[in-house]
Amino acid sequence: MLADTINIKQQQQQLHVLFIDSYDSFTYNVVRLIEQQTKISPEVNAVHVTTIHSDTFQSMAQLQPLLPLFDAIVVGPGPGNPNNGAQDMGIISELFENANGILDAVPILGICLGFQAMCLAQGATVCELDTIKHGQVYEMCLKDEARSCGLFSGYPDTFKSTRYHSLHVNAEGVDNLLPLCSTKDENGTLLMSAQIKHKPWFGVQYHPESCCSELGGLLVSNFLKLSFSNNMKTGRWESKKLNRNFSDILSKLDRTIDRDPIYKIKDEYPSGDKTTYVKQFEVSKDPKLTFEICDIIQEPKFVMSSSVISENRGEWSIIALPNSKSKVFSHYGAIKKTTVYNWQDEKVSYSMLKKCLDGQDLDLHGPLTVIKEDESQFWITLGKFMENRIIDNHREIPFIGGLVGILGYEIGQYVSCNRCGDDEDSHIPDAKLVFINNSVVINHKEGKLYCISLDSTFPVTLEQSLTDNFVLKKDIKKKISWPEYLPKEVDFTITMPDKVDYANAFAKCQDYMHKGDSYEMCLTTQTKVVPSSVIEPWRIFQTLVQKNPAPFSSFFEFNDIVPNQGERPPVLCFLSTSPERFLKWDADTCELRPIKGTVRKGPQMDLFEATKILKTPKEFGENLMILDLIRNDLYELVPDVRVEEFMSVEEYATVYQLVSVVKAHGLTSASKKTRYSGMDILKHSLPPGSMTGAPKKITVQLLQDKIETKLNNHVNGGARGVYSGVTGYWSVNSNGDWSVNIRCMYSYNGGASWQLGAGGAITVLSTLDGELEEMYTKLESNLQIFM
Known part of the structure; x- marks a missing residue:
């Protein structure tokens, strides 16, 4: 019983992040970047990330009871077009539409596809770029508003980051979106980051997790600090401690993606000297x-x-x-x-x-x-x-x-x-x-x-x-x-x-x-x-x-x-x-x-x-x-x-x-x-x-x-x-x-x-x-x- 009490206490001192993955190939770069941030607050001893797929749940009604367990949500990058809704994004489009307001107090960070979905739900348009950027490093320029929101605390006026996107957000005339960052290329001036006004919802179009992106860890750290501060103010941090099924529920969620080892590694192995x-x-x-x-x-x-x-x-x-x-x-x-x-x-x-x-x-x-x-x-x-x-x-x-x-x-x-x-x-x-x-x-x-x-x-x-x-x-x-x-x-x-x-x-x-x-x-x-x-x-x-x-x-x-x-x-x-x-x-x-x-x-x-x-x-x-x-x-x-x-x-x-x-x-x-x-x-x-x-x-x-x-139908029926x-x-x-x-x-x-x-x-x-x-x-x- 004492061990269970200690385990629950340790989990309560962790900042818990729900990561929603759209079957992207950069997902775990983001997940590890989140987990590597350790200096969030004296009250937080670690960050735990629970990863689910965008189609793990069929509706917000299924996910809603689990939201009190998490201090923040990160919606990761992925393929597809947010204009296609659930067909390409699963639960993500419903997450941001948030008809019942159940997520207003939950801090959210959207990256690439997540950013586009967030902006689309606020009335912005998502269009194809004239000149597409995949695996290209560009200079990002902060706007004045970025200084006060906290997401870019400690940043210089410009920094370089990697872009992987065929689509871009046009937020012109959308009053509910606060532009934070932009870049310039053949397509003109493009929105690279924004916040939803009056909500702890943020997003970036670029990929902070790429090995060629500068200050990606600082961006994630700033978001987690904002999340902890917001949860303290709204009482979400204290209410999370009252959930007694904490460990079991998180364990079940973690197992929705199979990562069981193919065999159990032993602490010691025989030398084989007698037969080798x-x-x-x-x-x-x-x-x-x-x-x-x-x-x-x-x-x-x-x-x-x-x-x-x-x-x-x-x-x-x-x-x-x-x-x-x-x-x-x-x-x-x-x-x-x-x-x-x-x-x-x-x-x-x-x-x-x-x-x-x-x-x-x-x-x-x-x-x-x-x-x-x-x-x-x-x-x-x-x-x-x-x-x-x-x-x-x-x-x-x-x-x-x-x-x-x-x-x-x-x-x-x-x-x-x-x-x-x-x-x-x-x-x-x-x-x-x-x-x-x-x-x-x-x-x-x-x-x-x-x-x-x-x-x-x-x-x-x-x-x-x-x-x-x-x-x-x-x-x-x-x-x-x-x-x-x-x-x-x-x-x-x-x-x-x-x-x-x-x-x-x-x-x-x-x-x-x-x-x-x-x-x-x-x-x-x-x-x-x-x-x-x-x-x-x-x-x-x-x-x-x-x-x-x-x-x-x-x-x-x-x-x-x-x-x-x-x-x-x-x-x-x-x-x-x-x-x-x-x-x-x-x-x-x-x-x-x-x-x-x-x-x-x-x-x-x-x-x-x-x-x-x-x-x-x-x-x-x-x-x-x-x-x-x-x-x-x-x-x-x-x-x-x-x-x-x-x-x-x-x-x-x-x-x-x-x-x-x-x-x-x-x-x-x-x-x-x-x-x-x-x-x-x-x-x-x-x-x-x-x-x-x-x-x-x-x-x-x-x-x-x-x-x-x-x-290749002339070889192996087209198989490689x-x-x-x-x-x-x-x-x-x-x-x-x-x-x-x-x-x-x-x-x-x-x-x-x-x-x-x-x-x-x-x-x-x-x-x-x-x-x-x-x-x-x-x-x-x-x-x-x-x-």
Whole structure:
């Protein structure tokens, strides 16, 4: 009873904010910004934010009984047009119309869409801008009235902030609106902030939470101070203390958005010393060593290698060796099933698997497990499998064994798996992962090779062969003896997207962005390549890594089912020379490296010239939008997120790219900052923001349902499939590393046909010719080997 009393007292000392989210991709940037404000008043020891969606409640009548629990409401940014009312904003329009006056005393801050909705309810008009601003930083100018209202206390006369809006508020002649702030551009003088007279209701059009906005924390702090002061005067602060269901109600509200971890992190893990085998050797530092080693490995292998070493990327290579003890997890989103079996188990045939996928119940007695589950439950299956296999050992080595494989685009949030091809499309996995016990791991920076086994079964003959051929030898050939070209006798039929279809898709993107539905849309295309005769995937990979070396090269050939007589199991193959890391984590930190902005290398294009192009408003805006989106994805689960590198230009074999680095800190349970692992962050961050655009939810849905299906109907029924997903590993020592599936090719039929994806971020500053050129530049990096 005493503990409950203390808990209630602590909550009463907190300032409680209700945040209404319209499925925006910057929501948790705002939420964390609110929570970070600690110096509100001596009576307030913390700020607690309860986040709900704009459609969590169907009417104000449902929300009204909960309002006494909250000291303030923040209505966040989001896609859509407030003129469309509940269709685009859910409960927000009714919130501001406030016919019964129940909110007059409740402090409210509206941001972007919230600001527009607030002003519209007061009689202002909301119109489309002539020149739209997405991811652009502008100077804001305070009006005299801003000084007296308190929202901008401590501000200079001008400051810079980021704009993400297609629409603007025209408040001319609306006496009830008090203008506080404005900016100027080609559209003229635009209202950027206002207060509703005689009410504690404020709003800003710009985004104070953006990493390029100045004094965003001060704005939020000022609003919270105004809210506390207002609640003290009106008696709301004291009346809140009388609510005895405080804790239960807030807990239920917090659970309206599912953020349960996929497994429970333990305070301590076993060392695994008795079963884990790790043997270290000195070897050449040449990254081509990985490929030399691959040449002598006759067993099945997955390769995650670097063909070029750069600082903080491409320093390690991993050769994973599946064997009969390796569990294979495949998820089929179109039919909501997961299959689990051992690698090349002779008791599991393709005909058996196909019957199970088609819905026939079989008495299998163990060799094949079929689980009926959707994408969200698939993550739980992986978590349950891994949670008792995690060990606290050799964390300095990125991978010592664990799950490796591919998570396709359709495994991500907001993406449906309704392929529009033939019936066999339902048998295409959208995720495939294999548990690895034995691996060869190479540190190219230090010249160290590790033979590793989780169950002390590392092949003796392989270890001896590695020792005889590579250990302490520094004479790795400068040029590996792999063919630079594919066999001349093989012809290739190449089917690319129609340029007219691309132009129509580009126009649709522009239309949706101008209407305010999206800030940025990653429009992707798929090209199909059919060889006149099948070339071994490993043979293609040999040529690919030479033509387009990259820090995240990958080779996966999933021959996990032994062909029976007369059967030809479909084999998923994936070959990648990706330049982009998506997500890397260890036991304490998590890093994302979004790439946006690409310039082709050439005689007239060096690093200096590329930097000038990549720092133009268009490229800057592309990167900033994805940077803010990724901060949001991390902030949803982890409170400590930092931008460690801001828009650096990196050089690759064929292009220059604009790259940023964002890190989350405090993943360990001992830190008490979060209950989540890197795998939870991966789940909540997919699909990669650099491959979707922002806001992610509506942008993903528009691309999939309205734009890309016709553009790419010649491949996978219009689905992206493996392309735009991620490839990597979850190691049992709590490390993980996943690269984005770009500059890649994949096959669902063992190489009888290949698909190559390429795309780019479309913004309102994009041109059709410019986007086509960028798309072809990216496509050419891998398509060149077939031409």
